Amino acid sequence: MDPDAAAMNASVGFDWRLMPHDIAGSIAHAKMLARQGIVPAADVDRMIAGLKEVEKELREAALDLDPALEDIHMNVEAALSKKIGDAGARLHTGRSRNDQVATDLRLYALSACGKLVLGLDTLRRAFLAQAKAHVDTLAPGYTHLQRAQPIRLAHHLLAYVAMFGRDRGRLLDAFQRLDESPLGSGALAATTFPIDREGVAKELGFSGVSKNSMDAVGDRDFAVEIVAAAALAQAHLSRLGEELVLWSSQEFRFVKLPEGYCSGSSIMPQKVNPDIPELVRAKTGRVFGDLIALLTVLKGLPLAYNKDLQETQEPLYDAVDTLHQCLRVMSGLVAGLEFDAARLGRAVGEGYLVATELADYLVTKGVPFRDAHDVVGKIVRAAIASGVELAAIPIAELQRFAPQIGDDVAGWLDAAKAVDRRDVVGGPAKKQIEAEIARLDKELAKK
Amino acid sequence: MDPDAAAMNASVGFDWRLMPHDIAGSIAHAKMLARQGIVPAADVDRMIAGLKEVEKELREAALDLDPALEDIHMNVEAALSKKIGDAGARLHTGRSRNDQVATDLRLYALSACGKLVLGLDTLRRAFLAQAKAHVDTLAPGYTHLQRAQPIRLAHHLLAYVAMFGRDRGRLLDAFQRLDESPLGSGALAATTFPIDREGVAKELGFSGVSKNSMDAVGDRDFAVEIVAAAALAQAHLSRLGEELVLWSSQEFRFVKLPEGYCSGSSIMPQKVNPDIPELVRAKTGRVFGDLIALLTVLKGLPLAYNKDLQETQEPLYDAVDTLHQCLRVMSGLVAGLEFDAARLGRAVGEGYLVATELADYLVTKGVPFRDAHDVVGKIVRAAIASGVELAAIPIAELQRFAPQIGDDVAGWLDAAKAVDRRDVVGGPAKKQIEAEIARLDKELAKK
Amino acid sequence: MDPDAAAMNASVGFDWRLMPHDIAGSIAHAKMLARQGIVPAADVDRMIAGLKEVEKELREAALDLDPALEDIHMNVEAALSKKIGDAGARLHTGRSRNDQVATDLRLYALSACGKLVLGLDTLRRAFLAQAKAHVDTLAPGYTHLQRAQPIRLAHHLLAYVAMFGRDRGRLLDAFQRLDESPLGSGALAATTFPIDREGVAKELGFSGVSKNSMDAVGDRDFAVEIVAAAALAQAHLSRLGEELVLWSSQEFRFVKLPEGYCSGSSIMPQKVNPDIPELVRAKTGRVFGDLIALLTVLKGLPLAYNKDLQETQEPLYDAVDTLHQCLRVMSGLVAGLEFDAARLGRAVGEGYLVATELADYLVTKGVPFRDAHDVVGKIVRAAIASGVELAAIPIAELQRFAPQIGDDVAGWLDAAKAVDRRDVVGGPAKKQIEAEIARLDKELAKK
């Protein structure tokens, strides 16, 4: 091969990740070949022993991977043949590189899903722990980045537990859908040998076998599905990154990031920069890019296997590694966040966050909601003009806008009370928060 | 508002799609307000009657949608208030536009998933019917667009049934994950009114309620998940489009597209162009684009609701409409395909597609597979040089390359026999194809 | 044609935008046919008169566009033939729909580039006007969203003039590259008629003609190039949107958005939401999506024209319309921004923004920069512990950290003086800002 072409063709620079799966797949295949009488048992025994040795040597870096051998599969097979000679040349009986690589990739993908689910749960636990510590911390709830209504900080933190919980679900669904062994699909048309696909699948831990050999060798849906789930998880992480950057700014100062996750400036001695939240926010780009890379590769490919599919590996690896790294680093960072409860509490008191409560109060006095909303709008504008918050306006003054207002309004304009009045499932009332924490504690404990 | 700003702000140009869901949501909400004693039952009766009238008039285009009223929600509410006055102003009690639009969108998304699943199954049935008609049609199986091994045409067609079956699964998973009512989440912090979220959810057909109000109003994961599933389905359709373009070219001539799906040229009188397969292939681009649009919108948004989320609607609608249209048109087109069985059969006989069988034959004679592969490689090169296919080489000549070859080799070099020797689950042997057709018949019948 | 197929095939729902260009192209083509003696001059006269009538009627909506006629080209030609009969049937002599649509699209693209360049300059002028008004407004400059060094607000605003200036350049480059007439390329292989391509190109305002007919009919590079430029411009707009959202939050309160660009909440009476900056930020997603849509369509297409190219139109239109709308609305919004100079000034004084100046001061006293940086780091940490800013620390105290510090340090710790010391090209010193404003005034005046 032309040297440039060989360099482009070689995949061992990234498919080394498949090594343990490749060896496991070969051992399961070899055992089956013996079981079915396709290859003599003695040869298979030598194959298995040889494969285990090759794995050990590769793990210990006692063997070099050779780009001239193109991919991990040929590297392993060549090393095996060097060890056991003729018997090695029988290993590829009844399979093809096409179903072999599909099998390896699925085993990798299953393990990647598992790893990411664990990573998500670790991060969710970090949020849950912070939520437990901040049930009683009042905070401003925002919409449009404008202060909106008072909440408990725990409520805000639990929103992330919910978001990352959905990511978990998507990865598990992907896991289940990909949990089929393609081995035995051959190059595209299965094989003429009387192989036992179900037996091999079982040995490798798959729940079943694929149903169409042409589909099986050309299918990389699982990579797209995992990377799509990762892209959305990363979008969630970008929201978290954004909030941490905001909240640690001089203007917000709601939280202090743990020092181990920040860095200084080469010229500004006073700077403590939120590097990690920024990087996590930015890494969203590469996972979105990985998703587009994968989808683009698949566009317009005729059946069954095409070499284009080699280009599906790196985006998958990159997305899995990136998300995993971000989850790890964010788990540590979130665990170390120090919220400024006093400052958060002051922020709740500034910006008319209880205006909605006043409108709701008026509804309880019989005013239709739309009208109540309008009246309170006027009150707020007057209050802004006077530079006072609602609770500071004398009741008589309020009554000039809405005669229905009575002394009992005070209980509605206190943020702490207001937040507990929001006592419906999913709401920020203490009772609801405690119930949700208990539910999540159970969910996250059992895993 | 500034006119340019108002034009940008208005969403009624696309969110009219939410109308039936908006009305259904309002009716369920109103009933609950009465049930909980939050709003007088008489007012609620008038609301419901009024909402039904508004829906009827909007369906019959007897009411105009007014961009000045910004969105479908305000259009409906304004029309209602015009009809029933004061009572209408009570409808918004205990909810916000933020949870209202989230509810509408989820109802739309549930129905979209259902529609797409039906569309996928219709296309799968079209493939299944063609597969039944072509169990006995031999065809060349390809890898790298090079003829590889003989298959049955049904096998190739069933690969698409498998691919679109996975798309179906992804949409159902999305359906289940999104099947939670966000109503009652308010603007972001639920509500102070003693609403019954579960009751409303049940009335609207949701399986449950969301667990965190801040998450619920800012969550558009379901849109991303559906569009990601649509993008992958569209990638599958692009593979189909590509194959139809190839197969209907003068070079392949494997299939004749039904006339109703082709068009001519403005200047070349002889042309019959595969316009529909090309357009379906191309429309993949817009769904990939919709996915990126959605993910980009979400990147870096702080909690909870931000106006940015308005931009999640159009990509969702476009992806759903595009995929639905492509599935419909492809269902008709696939049903009308006329395959040229004779030409497919001839193609199987040209290009040494049974070379693998010869190698496998040698393995049955005790030759290790790698060695058998090498020997057959030499035979093929000699055959190419002589311009003959393998079956045409005298046995004596074959034996010069591999003395193990006997008279029984003929049975291996016949494509029809070869394909039935590939008799493992997922393989192209007649028995396997028939079993898979039976399995799919059952799956696709029960729906 | 099958009705679903016809619906998919029809492009008149979006290519009506090409109407004026289609008519202009046909008139220029017709004139040439007469000039070259290919079609009798009398016929051509009737064509031109007829085309002008058709255009008038379409502009006045006196003619309906018929989807059954598929595209704008056939609609125009059919309307023409209805008017002038036989002569209309000669119009298509020596051209094909493939070079016709390529020509129409390029004429559209040229005009779109022009429109966007004007839109960019209008926005740049709005920034320039604000910059002129805020040369003397000090503001904190940020990196990592942490206060970093003092700047003039004008400096920050001029950064946007620079960014949008590059977008302008990219669109002009795209303009120049696409400024070639493809007419005469026929379906793919030019034409047998003795046409005059250069003459038609000149009449249509093109600077030249394309050099390869196969390339010309299959080339949509110009659409990709424009949309890529639009995507980057939109990324710049998203940065602006983000800053406006931040700066108008309760935490920053650096700016008040003009009321006409904000909206309220359906339930929170106090809210004034930055809807337009949020929408502009979000619309970035759709332009990124348009870019991916276009690139995906082109991937893997064989030469020359393929129907897939029909799918390149909508992303181009959407990107152009979106960017144009965002530029318009942002021009109005930026013009109406009211900055809070006092609050910006206070922010400059909080957060040790002159720490770098102190380090630089030490360098002037002979301390190597890295050492100066370390010393000042210690001073800042001590100041934070004491809760004072640098200017408030007694000199004797400062000297305990760095004996080189003298009385002259005060001039370095005053933000207003500090910023003028940053007197290099592109820096925030008043002199530099004024020079840059003068330069831009000249650039933006002459257009």
Added chain:
Amino acid sequence: MDPDAAAMNASVGFDWRLMPHDIAGSIAHAKMLARQGIVPAADVDRMIAGLKEVEKELREAALDLDPALEDIHMNVEAALSKKIGDAGARLHTGRSRNDQVATDLRLYALSACGKLVLGLDTLRRAFLAQAKAHVDTLAPGYTHLQRAQPIRLAHHLLAYVAMFGRDRGRLLDAFQRLDESPLGSGALAATTFPIDREGVAKELGFSGVSKNSMDAVGDRDFAVEIVAAAALAQAHLSRLGEELVLWSSQEFRFVKLPEGYCSGSSIMPQKVNPDIPELVRAKTGRVFGDLIALLTVLKGLPLAYNKDLQETQEPLYDAVDTLHQCLRVMSGLVAGLEFDAARLGRAVGEGYLVATELADYLVTKGVPFRDAHDVVGKIVRAAIASGVELAAIPIAELQRFAPQIGDDVAGWLDAAKAVDRRDVVGGPAKKQIEAEIARLDKELAKK
């Protein structure tokens, strides 16, 4: 720093590519510091000598890059300080890592543009050489992958020269736009030292200096612009890859790929697979992905520098490396293509490719084009029914459809003559092809 955070923060794993630019930038900066009297000349001499040593040692791998030092800049500076002590600590006077990395990246980008332009021209030369060899090779021209009209193979090949020529233009435009030195912009607000920005820029080979320091440190437009140009070039390469896969299939057999660019199958001994064209086609995905990664990173970033920008480096490097590799390998592959002129010629004769000529012929006899098109449509359908090509139909038979047809029609139905009748600029007539080859020869010679 937390170890996970440090691992995420470190960029030296990829920014080592900037090393030569970093050293060049530091040397130019240091010289200026001496020239301006900011740092003693003796110190600067030691810096320069030291930097050159560091570069030499890094090139020779005599120095290790240490991830603990985070990036290439700190690695270089640390190595320098180790060599020259105190003097090294003065190097960073008047600059910041923010303008330093911006400078390094621009120097890299300029050199990358140059490299890619050379790569494009090499590939264009390979096409031009093949075109020269195939001026007289007739080939079917396609639209919709249906045979359309006869062309010269050279014409098809020259279409690629035109496509890659536009890519060249885009890269040169990017080059010119980015050709401004940001050095001196400091962290975001320039510097208090009396530096000479223009002098440093000149020394580094830049054509000018940036005009706004806040913009300059946060600007990565040049990366987006280069990667967008690369994405489109890669889309062109994907079209080439697709055509090579098609043309080397058993069905087309128009071309034989050079052996050094193909590979075999692990189980199918007869296979010669077009691996390189497939990989090049697929690599389009990663460059599209790189583009989306970059754009996503930029979305919504406030000014000026944010750590997110670190994530713009890898997509730029990956896109540049990928395109460069694809151009190299395709240059070799295209040079080695062996076209089957006989088979191409036969293909021209099958499929009624001269139907348009017959219609054009009728126009010369006074038939309006649309009518001529319809008549020829009927003739072609009759010919298909009889299984003959147009040239084989007796004239008397043709006259039954169109009495205007005379003996002179034969000259129109001969593909070789037909193609030379297409004699307009950009057309496939021999004269035109030769002129275009001459033009390109000149263009590609002078570089």
